[in-house]
Amino acid sequence: MTPTRRRSRILVTGVLALFAAYFVVPVLWVFIAATKTTSDLFDSFGFALGGEFALGANVAEVFSVNGGIFWRWTLNSLLYSVGGALLATLLAAAAGFALAKYRFRGRELVFGLVLGGVLVPAAATALPLYLLFSQIGLANTYWAVLLPSLISPFGLYLCRIYADASVPDTVIEAARLEGAGEGRIFFSLALRMMSPALVTVFLFQMVGIWNNYFLPLVMLADEELYPITLGLVTWQSYQGRDIGMYTNVVTGSMLSVIPLILAIVILQRFWRGGLTAGAVKG
Amino acid sequence: MTAATRATAQAPGPRGTGSAPAPRPAPRGTRARAALVPWGFVAPFLGLFVLCFVLPVLYALYQSFLQVRRHGLFGEEGRESVFAGLGNYARALEQDAFVESIGRVLLFGIVQVPVMIGLALLLALLLESASAQWPGLFRATFFMPYGVPGVVASLLWGFLYTPGLSPLIDAAELVGLEPDLLGPDTVLWSIANIITWLFVGYNMLILIAQLKTIPAELYEAARIDGAGPWQTAWRVQIPLIRPALVLTTIFSIIGTLQLFAEPQIVRGFTANIDSSYTPNMAAFKSAFTDNDYNVAAAQSVIVALAAFVLSFGFLWLVNRKDRQR
Numbered sequence: 001m002t003p004t005r006r007r008s009r010i011l012v013t014g015v016l017a018l019f020a021a022y023f024v025v026p027v028l029w030v031f032i033a034a035t036k037t038t039s040d041l042f043d044s045f046g047f048a049l050g051g052e053f054a055l056g057a058n059v060a061e062v063f064s065v066n067g068g069i070f071w072r073w074t075l076n077s078l079l080y081s082v083g084g085a086l087l088a089t090l091l092a093a094a095a096g097f098a099l100a101k102y103r104f105r106g107r108e109l110v111f112g113l114v115l116g117g118v119l120v121p122a123a124a125t126a127l128p129l130y131l132l133f134s135q136i137g138l139a140n141t142y143w144a145v146l147l148p149s150l151i152s153p154f155g156l157y158l159c160r161i162y163a164d165a166s167v168p169d170t171v172i173e174a175a176r177l178e179g180a181g182e183g184r185i186f187f188s189l190a191l192r193m194m195s196p197a198l199v200t201v202f203l204f205q206m207v208g209i210w211n212n213y214f215l216p217l218v219m220l221a222d223e224e225l226y227p228i229t230l231g232l233v234t235w236q237s238y239q240g241r242d243i244g245m246y247t248n249v250v251t252g253s254m255l256s257v258i259p260l261i262l263a264i265v266i267l268q269r270f271w272r273g274g275l276t277a278g279a280v281k282g
Numbered sequence: 283m284t285a286a287t288r289a290t291a292q293a294p295g296p297r298g299t300g301s302a303p304a305p306r307p308a309p310r311g312t313r314a315r316a317a318l319v320p321w322g323f324v325a326p327f328l329g330l331f332v333l334c335f336v337l338p339v340l341y342a343l344y345q346s347f348l349q350v351r352r353h354g355l356f357g358e359e360g361r362e363s364v365f366a367g368l369g370n371y372a373r374a375l376e377q378d379a380f381v382e383s384i385g386r387v388l389l390f391g392i393v394q395v396p397v398m399i400g401l402a403l404l405l406a407l408l409l410e411s412a413s414a415q416w417p418g419l420f421r422a423t424f425f426m427p428y429g430v431p432g433v434v435a436s437l438l439w440g441f442l443y444t445p446g447l448s449p450l451i452d453a454a455e456l457v458g459l460e461p462d463l464l465g466p467d468t469v470l471w472s473i474a475n476i477i478t479w480l481f482v483g484y485n486m487l488i489l490i491a492q493l494k495t496i497p498a499e500l501y502e503a504a505r506i507d508g509a510g511p512w513q514t515a516w517r518v519q520i521p522l523i524r525p526a527l528v529l530t531t532i533f534s535i536i537g538t539l540q541l542f543a544e545p546q547i548v549r550g551f552t553a554n555i556d557s558s559y560t561p562n563m564a565a566f567k568s569a570f571t572d573n574d575y576n577v578a579a580a581q582s583v584i585v586a587l588a589a590f591v592l593s594f595g596f597l598w599l600v601n602r603k604d605r606q607r
Contacts, residue, residue, distance in 0.1 A: 012413040020423045026438040046449025091327040098323035110324060117335045123540040123562055124586045127569055127578055128342035148334040182319045211431040213543040229433040236550045253434045264429035265422050
């Protein structure tokens with residue numbers, strides 16, 4: 001390695017490390033802060049451990065506040081995000097497969113309409129959707145958050161492109177000749193061939209639902225139906241009156257970050273799957 | 283599945299939309315049924331899409347042109363909805379707080395979007411350069427905040443902006459600085475930092491995905507022509523990933539106009555954010571505090587229209603530059 005190459009390697013890696021520090025700082029802080037007692041949280045330096053290691057007590061406290069409501073919020077978040085993303089992926093796969101593999105009237109119209117939906121942000125539709133749902137009695141139910149989560153325009157787009165590229169017409173024809181029905185072709189052949197795209201759609205939809213705040217905020221009045229995000233904000237609003245709430249918000253935030261960070265580390269691997277890799281580095 | 287089909291099944295990703303072969307003519311009677319098959323696949327998605335996207339948009343438009351007339355002092359003698367023309371839009375735009383909130387997010391966007399996309403581009407180019415050590419680890423680290431909900435990110439940064447709690451402010455005080463990160467003039471940029479922290483890595487991944495599609499021959503040709511890394515970035519890489527840059531910019535513009543969760547949470551840490559700080563917060567307040575759904579609907583429509591106008595305006599600007607070349 002020449003001296004110039006070594007210099008540029010050190011420089012580039014140094015810049016990357018600086019940015020890495022920026023992205024890690026808040027997460028690092030919350031993991032340290034979640035181990036502190038309330039008084040240490042305010043009195044000790046943020047990036048140092050407090051006098052007492054109170055992580056176990058803090059976690060136990062979070063899960064016992066208000067009759068263990070945090071458990072309920074966690075399960076709700078899982079239901080909304082994992083359940084919603086699974087169904088959303090299936091719907092997007094079926095529609096994307098049909099748009100790619102069948103010629104029918106209105107095909108381009110459907111596709112164009114849905115792509116227009118990508119440009120309409122969820123927050124813009126949440127208010128009128130609440131009015132609609134309250135008229136048909138769906139507001140303040142699990143369905144109010146689940147139903148809108150089942151639609152992923154981006155997922156449809158990706159599934160269509162991927163079905164085009166990875167499900168050969170010859171295979172479909174062969175299956176038809178052997179007497180397989182269209183439903184069976186989709187469920188046993190196409191779904192398997194489209195799986196890399198489906199994983200991407202699933203993970204992105206799951207993160208999107210987990211992170212969504214506006215929709216559940218508008219739709220839900222009952223604390224029993226809250227996802228974690230909404231629950232933490234409720235606790236934050238008590239902070240002013242009850243200093244002990246600070247540790248609950250900090251510890252709850254820390255707990256809510258763990259599963260998603262794991263998902264993200266997996267997600268960015270799959271992000272490369274299905275995209276043409278292989279640019280040779282200069 | 284034979285080995286041959288398996289090989290084609292794993293052919294790599296996106297190409298233009300191919301075409302399905304024309305179906306062989308079927309006997310009469312089954313043809314009508316066959317025409318229904320694709321609709322069977324599309325129906326569940328399309329039905330929910332109409333319910334959750336199309337209807338709300340139409341409903342918001344419809345509501346935005348109505349006004350509720352209450353008879354009696356509190357509406358106890360009945361209420362009726364009457365056509366109000368552009369009355370709700372006029373009332374929405376008469377609210378100074380709402381107009382100010384639009385100005386605020388525009389100012390926010392003009393500064394934050396270029397900074398964020400610029401950073402995403404810088405990180406993407408550095409990670410794709412030959413000089414980067416441990417690119418996989420860094421890429422995962424930069425992308426990680428995307429998995430942190432906006433609400434939680436705002437709580438974390440909110441604590442880091444709070445004097446007495448924040449190690450960052452403690453450290454700044456050691457060198458004699460007293461930053462006020464939640465003050466009336468600074469809090470907007472503190473929110474900008476949260477949004478940047480959340481989305482730089484996500485945009486960076488989109489850019490990297492397109493960088494990876496640049497053929498190796500082009501890099502080779504640039505090298506033979508004597509281009510250094512800077513020239514390669516400026517003359518080869520950036521022009522070739524323009525579509526991804528345009529896409530990320532448009533999504534960022536739309537996202538900026540929709541700002542809600544982050545300022546709403548930071549409000550819990552400071553008195554310098556009012557209930558109509560962003561257009562979406564103003565619409566939320568109209569709906570749930572003032573109970574005026576018609577004005578709220580008009581405000582939602584105005585925000586969505588502004589997003590369209592800005593997105594297409596940006597596209598037009600980009601394409602116009604193309605035509606001048």
